[in-house]
Amino acid sequence: MTDTPAETDVAIIGAGPAGLFAAFQCAMLRLRCVLLDVLPETGGQCAALYPEKPIYDIPACPAVEGAQLIARLEEQIAPFAVPRLLGHKVESLSGQRGQFVLGTDKGASLKAKAVIIAAGAGAFGPNRPPLDGLEAFEASGAVQYYVRRKAEFENRRIVIAGGGDSALDWALALKDKAEHVYLVHRRDRFRGAPESLRQLDEAVAAGLIEKVVPYQLHGLRGQDGRLEGVEVSDLNGDVRTLEADVLLPFFGLATDLGPVARWGMDTTRATIPVTPSTCETSLPGVFAIGDVATYPGKLKLILQGFSEAAMAAHALYPIINPDQALHFEYSTTKGVPAG
Structure with a gap:
């Protein structure tokens, strides 16, 4: 230089x-x-x-x-x-x-x-989900918007939220490293390349990715920045808790x-x-x-x-x-x- x-x-x-x-x-x-x-x-x-x-x-x-x-x-x-x-x-x-x-x-x-x-x-900068207490989980790394090192997610329970290419790509990239991958979207239709959608179907059928649809993020459970679960709600307002260590919201x-x-x-x-x-x-x-x-x-x-x-x-x-x-x-x- x-x-x-x-x-x-x-x-x-x-x-x-x-x-x-x-x-x-x-x-x-x-x-x-x-x-x-x-x-x-x-x-x-x-x-x-x-x-x-x-x-x-x-x-x-x-x-x-x-x-x-x-x-x-x-x-x-x-x-x-x-x-x-x-x-x-x-x-x-x-x-x-x-x-x-x-x-x-x-x-x-x-x-x-x-x-x-x-x-x-x-x-x-990322579009951040409107969840109570979000800042504490961001500070601890329990909520992340970018994946810089895949090794950080080895054997962890991951919730990925979003329906576009980033959500699909990272769900597929982390499925063999994580203990469990949840893919949350408000409808059972994802925006992605045909090949990515095909791979998603295969991963779901093999139990490597769990689709959680139609749901959206509702809340975070845990304390002192340590994430224990991610609450999601369906169109009727019914709430389900996904046991998780990390939340990756991909909303653009x-x-x-x-x-x-x-x-x-x-x-x-x-x-x-x-x-x-x-x-x-x-x-x-x-x-x-x-x-x-x-x-x-x-x-x-x-x-x-x-x-x-x-x-x-x-x-x-x-x-x-x-x-x-x-x-x-x-x-x-x-x-x-x-x-």
Whole structure:
């Protein structure tokens, strides 16, 4: 890692998968770039929320855990020694196309000719269930919203609440480690990939996962932060207690664009509309990629963020080199630029 320069060609806000690949694409075009992220390490949600969760839709990787994917992306940009400013929240963006100035919450300043926003879901936090005494169980780790190490759940009784991909994926991932897995949802219909639903049916039939439907969370039983049971209620208000050591509620993330929303570009529902062919926002010279970007037909997939990173890097090239034509070359032809 090199020292962070005072100015660069491209400032990339967000060091998750899309941001890391944007750094690679810029470097392949011989554009200088700096990675900025509010988190103290690269990886974004992959590193912070699901480092051990398998990802199945990365091309050429039948299955790769979040932390492994980040490690491979870091390996890919290692030859370029891309500077990064981590643990800094970008608070301000001023100037214009070709002459931007970014300021962080820690007083750092960076000049850039173009900006790529790869901020994922923006500032994110879990949607917390409205249960009495929740804070004490959160503090003890009896209620958790992210799974960072699967080994922590060995031989434990786990209640997983939710009906989406996260609830399904973690129920399947922990079924062979936990003593018992309950999957609680308000209806007997889950939102997930067909293959995940098939695996869920198999696990239920084998007694590895117990579906608790149609139920929703009602209360927590225990004392001094030690969880003894999770109360759930059905549509008639009848309450059942599930003996449990851990509750994992997966009700999605509450997202907020934070300071980005005040930078003068169009936004909608915590996302930034972009031109699909270039990923440029309504603010000339500022591009958005990954989950934070939106356009008709957008799929919130990591692989789409990778594609957007390449498009944005090529689209902003004329800003950095206005008098130089960009001749497209395949990486198999030009290799990795030296120096």
